[in-house]
Amino acid sequence: MAEALATVARLDGLGMITIRADLSRSGDAIAEAAGLAIPDATRISTDGSRSLGWMSPDELLLILPAQETPDAIAALEQALAAEHALIADVSDARAVFEVIGDHASDVIAKLSPAHLDALPQDGLRRSRAAQTAAAFWRVDGGFRLIGFRSTADYLDLVLQSAACPGSGLAPR
Amino acid sequence: MLILTCPYCGLDAEETELHPGGEAHLKRVGPEGSDEEFEDYMFARKNAKGVHFERWRHAYGCGKWFLAARDTVTLQVYGTYRAQTHAPPQDIVDAIRKVRPDWQPDWSHAE
Amino acid sequence: MTHTPPFRLARGGRLIDRAFQIPFRFDGRYLRGLRGDTLASAMLASGQMLMGRSFKYHRPRGPVASGAEEPNALFGLGQGGRFEPNQRATTTALVPGMILRSQNCWPSLDADIGAVNNWLSPMLPAGFYYKTFIHPRPFWKHLFEPIIRRSAGLGRAPTDPDPDRYEQAYALYDTVVVGGGIAGLTAAREAAEKGGKVLVLEQNPVWGGRTPVDHKAGEATIQALLDDLRGRANVTLRRNTMATGLYDHGYLLAREALADHDPNQGIPRQRLWRIRAGHIVTATGALERPLAFACNDVPGVMLASAVRDFIVDYGVAPGQRIVVVTNNDDAYRTALIAQEARLDVTVLDARDSADGDLPQAARAQNITVLTGSAIAKVTGGRHVESVAVCDQKGEGKHTGTIDCDVVAMSGGWSPIVHLYSHCGGKLLWDEAQAMFRPDPDRPPLGADGRGNVTATGAASGDLRCAGDLERAEGATMPVWCMPANAPYKLRAKMWLDYQNDVKVTDVLLAAREGYASVEHTKRYTTLGMATDQGKVSNINGLAILSDALNQPIPQTGTTTFRPPYTPLTLATIAADARGEAFQPLRKTPLHAWHERHGVSWEPVGQWRRPYCYPRGDEDRHAAVNREILAVRNSVGTLDASTLGKILVKGPDAGKFLDMMYTNMMSSLPVGKCRYGLMCSENGFLMDDGVVARLTEDTWLCHTTTGGADRIHGHMEDWLQCEWWDWQVYTANVTEQYAQIAVAGPKARDLLERLPGSIDLSQQALPFMQWVEGDIAGMPARIYRISFSGELSYEIAVPAGRGLELWERLQEAGRDLGITPYGTEAMHVMRAEKGFIMIGDETDGTIIPQDLGLGWAISKKKSDYIGKRAQSRSHMKDGARWQLVGLESLDDRVIPDGALAVDEGTNPNGQRKTQGRVTSSYHSPTLGRPIAMALVRHGTGRMGQVLEFPLPSGEVLKGRICDPVFYDKEGARLNG
Incomplete structure (x- = not known):
């Protein structure tokens, strides 16, 4: 039996913070509090343990080790105290997967209409995975994909199924 | 299965990533409006054959609403633009006129 | 003459491997084919020309074509969950152990009782159903409808679930070329040279289309092109992939067969490609048209191209004595190939003269060519025995008889214009070639308003694209009826649509009865409504109709081409959206606990919520009653995690919520809750829920379970599109929290048993207030709200800790008879x-x-x-x-x-x-x-x-x- 196109694994231990603010006004304050540069539209900036993803023109997602979440929220709230902004802990609302392997992009290409060739190394694509909302970006050897907690089992099912051994997208 | 460019992300999103919202540039009629004005706002839709302005939400993306100027017959997209406007911007109007020189804007409350 | 073996020729067959025999079963008989055979070639090689029965008259049918247009040779294939009806023998590769069943016949293909309809055919004219079953009205429901339903439908639907897997995949290319023949490969090379990603799709397992069959050097030409394309990094070549339909903005659907009829590989059986193409080149080739002569449906009457395909590709002789009947030069290729295979050939050419290079070559090979000639009638029941020859310009007076077992007919070629037409591309009538072909000036348009489809090669009407341009070719002479002045008796035996039994006289009748529109005629006569969707019959039918209406063909117009090009199984469209993955099932953080405790589920949108938790022998009703009484008398817990939770924050949040809700939310004091109603702009109530004011500028809005995403979207719509200058941010935090309702007169007693910082007394936390703090070591927000009418608290904790809190509650409340309750108890209590x-x-x-x-x-x-x-x-x-x-x-x-x-x-x-x-x-x-x-x-x-x-x-x-x-x-x- 051939190998799966990629290994699909659920990842625990990540904190996530939604930040809504006027990025042109509050960008510097956010960057300082988050410890990361503000990403350009549809990009994600990262320093290894933390990532800051562009979700919409007035929304960022800070992804960090779970234990750092409370302090990061406090830092952000303090930094944005004088601004109109919304900061929400969404760590528990998400499910995170890693899709790692030589053919990881085949797995994503079976579930999302996103144009993967056009996804830069630091690109973050919000799209759908089969019938549920998802966002994904590149990591070493594949992709990291986030979806909603309630549909984690569904996501796992469709990702595993897309990674079915022998079902690579290369022409036969 | 249309492809529309989200003016916020710059991404070409396909129809399954979008949520349609009907005719664009409607002017809300509140409690002071007459029955006729309210009826027009609530129910009367253009259903244009040709140039049409419509609302779309990048639902499986940045979540923002945007507007599209589109030809319902040829499927040509004249352009997409942000929703925070009462009338199509000039570059959209120009793009339409380039293809349909005789086209006249007919939104009722252009600024 | 009789149809006699050997059917497999001693030599030839470019696609077969004679070293590998493949056994299969047909209606219980064991037969053998060769690796590389299609079902049709394997059956023909076994002497099985009879492959089906027509739909209406149950007439015996053999294969007419060799490809996707085949209307007759359809089988039920496989068994159990893998049974599939209406599988085309001409495009289905033979796989060891295949099981085929004939269709539309009883008790057997050979002795079909339904064939009695054939003798009744004078009483079953076009529109028979419409005319017969309209009166008396009551007969419809009790007599006619049951009879029609029983005889309706071709093939048998499978009864078991399909055990195979299917999948979809998305791809984006600058250029997609549909068709891997010479035109397609040439177009692909041109596109590749210009740069950009190029995809070439070929429906068959082999490349080359007709070229290797029709041209001596064809195989080498194709190979050279393939070698060139394979060396290019920007080109993808994909075989076994049929482009089924073209939709808006270059959206192309294609089906790739990965493990068709060979389920033992453990991979998906088929894959549906959802392709975005910047530009599409249709190089889909052309289909040969039959000729309308009397009894042109007898098994053994085949398209001339199909006869040579079987000879060249599979080394199969459909017969030993072949009469080629044609109105063009191309069919002479069949004559030459048959001659080379040492078969006996005569050509009847309807044209007065045939002096092109191919007819000349045929004469040079001592092939008898009779010009100005036609077939008056085919003789034979289950198989062609002879043809009566007549003058094409006459009324069918016999001038001779030729014994034969195959008639190879060619009425000219029609470009395959389906994809070009699917999305609005227009056709034009090419009088000289007697064909509809894509109008290059009116292509389908892309999002940029420019044409995004180009037809090339035979698909564009260029039938000689494969080369041979130096050879002179005589013109095709349109022949819609053979002989031209055939009387009614002959016309009544000229088949147009083989599967649905539509004859020339049926179309003439429709015209006489006033059906001037081709779309109406199609429905009235069922012409082109069979599983081949008129690939073989449409143009001939259209020409007959135009003739009867005495108007030119373009004025009659053609019917609309709709996807899919060939049938697509529903499983491929559904792909992995079946079984557990049919749609996303949303689970609360407590889902697994409910499952372990005997829950009876209720679907609420995509969520599953506990309806109740039956114990022992209890039915659902008894369980609900028990749960209600427990809440009314002691304490119960409800998983309320599915309720929508939307944060609304900003300087203008109060003003905004005053617009969203019918009641006043801006005046709600911090720390308090208020029940709110939300209406649509049309005034109708659309959602309700409790709103809590968290801080001076932050509110948390609860929505119904089904309303969370919708209401969040509704809020964002008004904020983005109407009041974009208001300073308000929203966030849907529904899934961040597990929310547990603790309700009943003992609710406070229970909660006070858990360690924590929160004062839950009536004084500290009265009805419709909320408080934040720790409970059982968890950060929590507790709302004193009630949907049951009892003393009630709803506790929200991070979703990841919901199960822990729930279990702590069950543990702490055991002596109180704590009872988890479901949605039905909640409904009754409210x-x-x-x-x-x-x-x-x-x-x-x-x-x-x-x-x-x-x-x-x-x-x-x-x-x-x-x-x-x-x-x-x-x-x-x-x-x-x-x-x-x-x-x-x-x-x-x-x-x-x-x-x-x-x-x-x-x-x-x-x-x-x-x-x-x-x-x-x-x-x-x-x-x-x-x-x-x-x-x-x-x-x-x-x-x-x-x-x-x-x-x-x-x-x-x-x-x-x-x-x-x-x-x-x-x-x-x-x-």
């Missing part, structure tokens, strides 16, 4: 309290005023979404139905949805109605049925009795009462 439920008391036409919720509509606000609509005369009409309670007079539960009848009848003779039941339950708390209903003038009619007739004829009676059945003064929830 109805006992007279609380409305969105979706029960509302249906999209109900305004809050109908439900006695006027108290929740602010009189101070100048505006809110829905306010203007609610001032319309219809909304203020005193005759609107109003919410009341109902007491059943005979102790039976009045069914939900039952209508209260009024005096008199409506114009349809039905009883007038004056109300309907919106919620109805047996109340275990009260020991009697309770119901809520919307009734005309309801609130002013207390004590009146309404009648509710049931479908059984019984009439139940209900007395109008106050909708609050339990604890009207609210002492319990305030306790």
Whole structure:
């Protein structure tokens, strides 16, 4: 039996913070509090343990080790105290997967209409995975994909199924 | 299965990533409006054959609403633009006129 | 003459491997083919020319074509869950152990009783059904419809679930070339040279299309092109992939066969490609047309191209003596190839002269060529035995007879224009070549308004694209009827649509009866409505119709081409959206606990919520009653995690929520909760829930379970598109929290047993307030709100800790008889309290005023979404139905949805109605049925009795009462 196109694994231990603010006004304050540069539209900036993803023109997602979440929220709230902004802990609302392997992009290409060739190394694509909302970006050897907690089992099912051994997208 | 460019992300999103919202540039009629004005706002839709302005939400993306100027017959997209406007911007109007020189804007409350 | 072996030629067959025999079964018989065979070539090689029965007359049918256009050779393939009806023998690769069944015949293909329809055919003209079954009317339902239904449909639907996997994949290319023949490969090379990603799709397992069969050097030419393309990094070549349809903005669907009929590989059987193409090149080739002569449907009458395909590709001789009948030069290729295979050949050419290079070559090979000649009639029942020859210009007077076992006919070629037409590309009639071909000036348009499809090669009408341009070729002479002046008797035996048994006379009849539109004629006669969708018959039928209407073909027009090009199995379209993955199933953080504790689920949108938790022998009703009594008498817990939770924050958040809700939210003090109603701009109630003010500028809005995403989207819509200058941010935090309702007179006792920082006393946390703190070591927000009417707390903790809190509660409340309760207990308890439920008391036409919720509509606000609509005369009409309670007079539960009848009848003779039941339950708390209903003038009619007739004829009676059945003064929830 051939190998799966990629290994699909659920990842625990990540904190996530939604930040809504006027990025042109509050960008510097956010960057300082988050410890990361503000990403350009549809990009994600990262320093290894933390990532800051562009979700919409007035929304960022800070992804960090779970234990750092409370302090990061406090830092952000303090930094944005004088601004109109919304900061929400969404760590528990998400499910995170890693899709790692030589053919990881085949797995994503079976579930999302996103144009993967056009996804830069630091690109973050919000799209759908089969019938549920998802966002994904590149990591070493594949992709990291986030979806909603309630549909984690569904996501796992469709990702595993897309990674079915022998079902690579290369022409036969 | 249309492809529309989200003016916020710059991404070409396909129809399954979008949520349609009907005719664009409607002017809300509140409690002071007459029955006729309210009826027009609530129910009367253009259903244009040709140039049409419509609302779309990048639902499986940045979540923002945007507007599209589109030809319902040829499927040509004249352009997409942000929703925070009462009338199509000039570059959209120009793009339409380039293809349909005789086209006249007919939104009722252009600024 | 008789049809005699050997059928497999001693030499040739470019696609077969004679070293590998492949056994298969056909109607119980064991047959053998070779690796590389299609079902059709393997059957022909076994001497099996009879492959099916026509749909209407059950006439014997053999294969006509060698490809996707085949209308006759259809089989039921496989068994069990893998059984598939209507599989085309000409395009299905032979796989060891395949099991084929013939269709549309009983008891067998050879002895089919339905063939009696053939003798009845003079009584079954076009439009037979319409004419016959219209009167008398009552006969339709009880006699005609059952008979028609039994004989309707070709093939048998599989009964077992399909065990195979299917998948989809997305791809984006700058150029997609459809068709891997010489035109397609050449176009691909051109596109590749210009740069950009290029994809080439070929429906067959082999590349080259007709070129390797039709041209001596064809194989080498194709190979050179393939070698070139394989060396290019920007080109993808994909075989076994059929482009099924082209849609808006270059959206191309294609089906790739990965493991068709060979399920043992463990990989998906088929893959549906959802391709975005910048530009599409259709290089789909052309289809040969049959000729209309008498008895052209006898097995053995085949397209000339198919005859040479079987010889060249599979080394199969469909017969030993072949009559080629043609109106063009191309069919001479068949004559030459047959001659080379040492078969006996005669050519009948309808044209007065045939002096092109190919006819010359045929004569040089001593092939008899009779020009100006036609077939008057084919003789033979199950197989061609001979043809009667006549003058094409005459009426069919026999000038001779030729014994033969195969007739290879060619009526010219029609470009395959399907993809070009699917998305609006227009066709033009090419008089010289007698064909519709794509109009290059009116292609389908892309998003940029420019043409995004180009046709090339034979698909564009360039039938000689494969080369040989130096050879002179004679013109094709349109022949729509053979012989030209055939009398009715002959025309009545000329088949146009083989599968559906539509003959020339059927189309003529339709024309006589006034069917001038080709679309109407198609439906009236069923021409082109068979599984081949008219690939073989459309143009001939159209020409006959035009002739009868005495107008040129382009004026009659052609029928609309619709996807898919060839049938697509539903499983491929569904792909992995089946079984557990049919749609996303949303699970709360407590899902697994519920499952372990015997839950009976209720689907609520995509969520699963516990309906109840039956214990032991309990049925659902008993479990619900037990759960309700436990809450009313002690304490219960409900998983309320699915309720929507939306954060709304900003300097203008209060102003914004005042617009969203009918009541005033800006005045809500921090720390307090308020029940709010949300209406659509049309005035109708669409959602409700408790709003808590968290800080000076932050509110948390609870929505219904099904409403979370919708209401969040609704808020964002107004913020982005109407009040974009208001400073408000929203965030949907529904899934961040597990929310547990703890309800019952012992609720406070229970919660106080858990360690924590929160004072839950009546003084510290009265009804409709919330508080934050720690409980059982978890950060929590506790809302003192109640949907059950009891003392009740809803506790929100991070979702990841929900299970821990739930289990701590069960543990701590064991001696109190703590009882998890489900949605049905919740529904019954809220109805006992007279609380409305969105979706029960509302249906999209109900305004809050109908439900006695006027108290929740602010009189101070100048505006809110829905306010203007609610001032319309219809909304203020005193005759609107109003919410009341109902007491059943005979102790039976009045069914939900039952209508209260009024005096008199409506114009349809039905009883007038004056109300309907919106919620109805047996109340275990009260020991009697309770119901809520919307009734005309309801609130002013207390004590009146309404009648509710049931479908059984019984009439139940209900007395109008106050909708609050339990604890009207609210002492319990305030306790």
